[in-house]
Amino acid sequence: MIDERIVENNIFSFATNELSQDAFICWCLNWINMPVRDDNESGRQFGSQFLSRLLNGAYDVSKVNRVYIFRQLLNIDVLVLVPELQAALIIEDKTSSQEHGNQINRYKCLLSKTFGSNQYNGLDIYQHLSEEKKEKQKKHDDTACWGAVNSIRWALRDEQKELDLSKYTIHTAYLKTDWFNDDDWNTVWELEKDPKTNTYVDGPEFLSLLLSCREWNNPILMSFVDYLSSKIRATIEHSCFWEYYKDIDGHIRFYIQDTAIAQRRFLQTVFNQPNHEAPFMTDLKQHIENIDDSHVYGRIDDVSHTHTIQHGSSFGTPWSLMHFWTRSLDRTVDADYWGFQNTNEDNLTVKPYMFWRIDKIKEGPVLSLRYYTWWEKGKEDNGENNTCSYKTRVYNYINDLISSSEKISLILADINKLYGNEANKGKVWSKGKLCKQYENTLLQFKLNKILIDWNDAAKRTEFISLIRELNEELTQEIEKVEWDIVRKGVLK
Structure with missing residues (x-):
């Protein structure tokens, strides 16, 4: 059993910003690196399951025993290298904000340049800059890429530069624990012939992934489960635009x-904006009370009258x-x-x-x-x-x-x-x-x-x-x- 005091005095109630969430994501994935022991088995399985979802099931990760995790390299929230798969995963992590400044395409382009690959060389991330600012930004980025490749080679113990990074395939995942607004949906759906992201995970799906390992009873994992379920419940409650409360002066104030x-x-x-149902809400209803509202977390249909x-x-x-x-x-x-x-x-x-x-x-x-x-x-x-x-x-x-x-x-x-x-x-x-x-x-x-x-x-x-x-x-x-x-x- 989990000590109830851990849930009540929840560190994630205080560590609510994106950097804290970055750290939790890194913690989840780092279980893959733990020694093969009985007491680590649940964590390793969870880490592998999470990695597989972020890679959109494109690889068999069951035999992966080592991942290299970087935070804020090239300003990327979380970068994961999987040498056994020759795969690199960019995780753009959001709590309540949205992508800005063409972040994801910029990260893909710079990582492609760092690897010396041609995967995203065609992306023009400087198109809105004047010629003078363009040259200045390119020089800055070249320096950042040089520093990044050295950091990667040092972490992978590749002092002899024998590793061919150009063979790595770059994948992108967009993870946001709050509800998705239209800008978020544009980020993950906007160019289906050349998608900006390979996969996305929203709050209910992330919670569902965590709950699939609830038998593990890891106190850190369950603390985040408690925090995220409370956050989703609060979002659903606050979406009720007709509900109101009285402020300190006794005036009616609506959630809207x-x-x-x-x-x-x-x-x-x-x-009459159409809306999909969120696929993971049904699963969550089995474990969390008062979370029954697929309308809030569903995405808007991409149709002509929307x-x-x-x-x-x-x-x-x-x-x-x-x-x-x-x-x-x-x-x-x-x-x-x-x-x-x-x-x-x-x-x-x-x-x-x-x-x-x-x-x-x-x-x-x-x-x-x-x-x-x-x-x-x-x-x-x-x-x-x-x-x-x-x-x-x-x-x-x-x-x-x-x-x-x-x-x-x-x-x-x-x-x-x-x-x-x-x-x-x-x-x-x-x-x-x-x-x-x-x-x-x-x-x-x-x-x-x-x-x-x-x-x-x-x-x-x-x-x-x-x-x-x-x-x-x-x-x-x-x-x-x-x-x-x-x-x-x-x-x-």
Whole structure:
């Protein structure tokens, strides 16, 4: 039996960052290196099982007796070399963050260069740099690769440089113990003909792997099991966007104000975002109470009507947005989105970048329809120059289009009727006004009353139906507009 005090005073409740999780992953794999003894057998089997999963079952690892584990070599979270298989495994480990700066492709390219192989030489990891910065970065990377190959040869006792590293095949695994957002799914699925990763493991699958060895009763393993199961339960609990608590001042505060997972689940529910079931949740139900929710850990289907949901935070408060229509962002929209300056009106975005966004205002959580653009603020004109005049024109055009649509007006009136009463005569929705800022609100729905009544099945069903009808009508109206004519000021 495990001493209950170990579980209660769990080191992983304090060691929650990615470096601590890196260490646990290394500990799991390092059991392969333990001497062949009866008291090590369970650990060695577990390490081999874990390695096999991270290599996506591509090798028979049953005879592997030695792995070399490196942390932060070439900034890779965990690098595992398996000489008996001539395989190298890059593990990109995440707790709650996501890949950034094209990390995985960069690691593959640098490791390929370190090995002197051609496996990933074709990757261009410098394409976004100027010529001057490109040369500087290449010199820096060459030095890093030289240091890395020396570290590897020293660890493998290859002082005579007899080992041919170019024969090693590089594999990549993406492991994240928190829920996967759309950026995570793009990382592991984005290029199926040339995948960025060879395999991925999410929180429920990792927990399932650990539970498969629970008879081992290793206190470190079981402490992590306890920590991870608690984390998954908390994520599921916090995804319930309609649930609320009272803050220290007695004010109602919904989970949708505090967590991105609650915001994501709201957008999925209201806008009919399809979702796979997470395959490992069924197995976990046998061992962990209150973990029954495949919706939270399932991945979004990659189908034509699925919109990307993005997440971020503003001054520590999370926000989430869903693209208003499915289309790839063209160059000028990308420039607008990332805040680069467009000085020539001929190069300005033809289609406006619009989305539904969840965040909060002083009165509580809101669902907003927003229009995003980059405002070039001059010293004298307070933003009113040739660039901003176009963007003002687009905003006003969309606002007028929404106001003049009889069908949209009826839908909005029905939403107000649904949640109006004698005590609450104010509108659930309101129109925005133009400000010289990146995001401008077109429509805004206060969610307090809507979420308080969420367990009223009839109201909930009607609200969702009305929002989907509104979204469909808006999409049809906006897509009919000839935006190049609006841009030129011909259509006003």
